[in-house]
Amino acid sequence: MRAFFDPEQSRHDPQQFMQLGRISDPKDLPSRTEALLTALSRRGITPEAPPDYGLDPILAIHTRPFVEYLSSAYERWSQLPDAGPEVLPNASPYWNGRPEWTARPPCRSGSIVAQTNYFLGDLAVPIGPATWTSALRSAHTAVAGADAVIDGAGPAFALCRPSGHHARADRASGFCYLNNAAIGAERLRGRYKRVAVLDVDAHHGDGTQEVFYRRSDVITASVHVDPVHYYPFFTGYADEEGVGDGTGFNLNLPVAPGSDNATFLATIDTALARIRDFGAEALVVSLGYDAHAEDPIGLLKVTTEGFRAVGARVRDFSLPTLVVQEGGYQVSVIGDCLGEFLDGLRGGEGSG
Numbered sequence: 001m002r003a004f005f006d007p008e009q010s011r012h013d014p015q016q017f018m019q020l021g022r023i024s025d026p027k028d029l030p031s032r033t034e035a036l037l038t039a040l041s042r043r044g045i046t047p048e049a050p051p052d053y054g055l056d057p058i059l060a061i062h063t064r065p066f067v068e069y070l071s072s073a074y075e076r077w078s079q080l081p082d083a084g085p086e087v088l089p090n091a092s093p094y095w096n097g098r099p100e101w102t103a104r105p106p107c108r109s110g111s112i113v114a115q116t117n118y119f120l121g122d123l124a125v126p127i128g129p130a131t132w133t134s135a136l137r138s139a140h141t142a143v144a145g146a147d148a149v150i151d152g153a154g155p156a157f158a159l160c161r162p163s164g165h166h167a168r169a170d171r172a173s174g175f176c177y178l179n180n181a182a183i184g185a186e187r188l189r190g191r192y193k194r195v196a197v198l199d200v201d202a203h204h205g206d207g208t209q210e211v212f213y214r215r216s217d218v219i220t221a222s223v224h225v226d227p228v229h230y231y232p233f234f235t236g237y238a239d240e241e242g243v244g245d246g247t248g249f250n251l252n253l254p255v256a257p258g259s260d261n262a263t264f265l266a267t268i269d270t271a272l273a274r275i276r277d278f279g280a281e282a283l284v285v286s287l288g289y290d291a292h293a294e295d296p297i298g299l300l301k302v303t304t305e306g307f308r309a310v311g312a313r314v315r316d317f318s319l320p321t322l323v324v325q326e327g328g329y330q331v332s333v334i335g336d337c338l339g340e341f342l343d344g345l346r347g348g349e350g351s352g
């Protein structure tokens, strides 16, 4: 199978992460990519660097003011007197609670500080000198994966880092800057009439939900820890079903903290049944490993072998499939999780 990755994606190197009132060690470490690349290498898969697609596929999902902000924020921030090492907000932006809106109106202030408060949703998305380049190439990796699927090469793996599923049309949050899965799904929509996004990261894919919330041509289904207990807290509830034309095309399946393989997989089966009913012609899998029992910010009890079962389900589903990397922060286990998933997806080809 084909896989995509650009070493530029490893340059994003966050220095700070706010956790329970304390600046703590960052979780999205560049070493995550090494672990995942090793898993690919052990299976004889050599990732290809994506072409440079420019901004067009990104602007199909994100607003231009947001993209202009992300691409220029670090340089503008660096020019502030006494600027800290990374761009971070010091005020929580107001979310308008208007699900019928794709995005908010543009920020009314041109100040870099105001725009940082407007476009960065939390303290998990610092912008350093290489963040924009890494995020842009991560998005291109998703586009290249989608193109490989369209070319009929079978399932493709986009090793996206930074991740994307918390990024909304005009807001970065939760380690995510550009929504790679949404960008990939939109690319697939150019070829397939109905596309499904199945998100099995332990966190609700709130950005992906928001992007497609008003649409009936892309169904989004997310299996995640009940947001009563877990980030992103404010979305991911079962009663969020879409709005307008999109009503009935968003499915949230929260599971209780502590859930194990059996619950996790049964819930994925429920999501896949709905996707089958929808008549999807292509599938995007947002694949995170933070459901794993050892994840440092996880609350579930899924085992490494559990991810093989997820891969097998995707294989049995038999749709053109783009797999997009999302979260998973225990560097010592994420390579094995990916490897097991790929073995399941490829039908036990194992290391061949």
Ligand SMILES: [Zn+2]
Residues within 6 Å of the ligand: 201, 202, 203, 288, 290, 326, 327, 328
């Ligand atoms: Zn996650």
